[in-house]
Every structure is written in C-alpha cells, then in structure tokens.
Amino acid sequence: MTRESIAREDICRVGASLYARGYVHATAGNISVRLSAEDGGGFLITPTDACLGLLDPAKLAKLDAQGQQVSGDRASKTIQLHQRIYRATQAAGFGAGCVLHTHSTHCVLATVAHAGRKGEGPMSDLLPPVTPYFVMKVGHVPVIGYHRPGASEAAAEVEAAIADFGQRGLVLRAVMLDRLGPTVWHRSPGEAAAVLEELEETAKLLHLARGQVTSLTDPQIAELRAAFGASW
16 A cells, blocks of 8 residues: 555554544544655545545545645645645644544533623633643643634634744643634644544543533643643
8 A cells, every 4th residue: 555545544444433433523623644755745635525434545635835726525624724834834844644623512612601701702722731731732722812713813823823833842632622622733634533532532631521620730731741741
C-alpha cells in the first residue's frame, strides 16, 4: 500500500470508530490529512455532508497544495480552516499531519452553558486543568468566538491562537469553536482522535460533576511539565 492509501484507510477507520462510540453524529464532523511532499503534497479531506461512520476511502476529496480539488467527492467546506491550521502549526515548529473536527456533545454543551450562564463573550479556556491526562494529552483549549460554519473569520482566529501559544513556547493541540465543536490536530488520525476523546471525556466529567471540581495546583502542573513535557 502507498502512504496515501494508508492515510485514506486511517481516515475512514477513525471516522467509523468515532461514529460508533457517539463522538460524532449524522453528517457532523470532518477529518483531513496533509500529504507529504514525497507523496506529491496536498490534502485528503472527508466530503461535505458525509457521515464519518460510512466513509469510502476512494471517495475522499483530494486537493492539491493550493487547496484546489483534484479528485473525489466535493470537499468539506472546512478545508480553509484545516489549511490555516496546517500552515500555523508548521510555522510554530510542530506541524500537524491530521486535523479532526466534531460536534461532540459535552464540548458544545460547555460553550452553550457558559453563554447562558454568563451572558457574555467566550471563555479563554474551554476547561480548567482538572486531570493530569487532560493537561498532558490535550492542554489549553481556547474558545474561538462564534462564527457561522465555514467562516473565514474563525479560520483566521484559530491561526492567530496557534501563533500566540507558539510564541509563548506552548504547543496548542485543540481549539473550541463556540457552539459548533472542537477542532483538534496531531501527527496522524489516530493521535488526533486520542486528543479529541480525552477532551470530550473531560468535558463530560465536568458536566457530571456539576461544577463541583477543583483544578490541579500550580506545583502539580509544574510536575507534569517536568516529568512528561506537558504543554501548560
């Protein structure tokens, strides 16, 4: 198998796994992979309005390095956001190989509940540092203010957030699009899915706790930085 065919299979495998376990529903969500220069460059991305549980490797959209579609079904409208993430993470020194977006229930609930409770702008962080694995595997998740799905303004704000964290020496692995869902990235579909799962399960934990939680202390977080390289 070529590396492109492996990437196609990985996208479909991860999509089916997330769908089967309720991390995505209906036609919500999308996954992309950046192809290496050795493989001709460009991107693979799930088609618009595709169910992640029923993806066909042969029908994934393929785009060239400029984002122009060359084959497959019509690309998801979020490709602009994905391209900005690839560019920004590359510039920050930890280039992503996969971007994954879902409408995961508890993450979306966290932004909806916040807006209803406070009646003001978005939180700076979606969730506090309540567990060591959230700090180690996910890290900060800034909330990007509400924009319509596919809006270029959201893509620009995500790119700026990645650059800002990078300038502070922090690796950003996820953002939360207010009222839409989390967007995460990593080297591969499997690693990106692991970030998404840890993020959603932490949001679920806080919801079940009904706010009765305490954050890790500064010394505890410093210990995670020293022992595991946590980016917090």
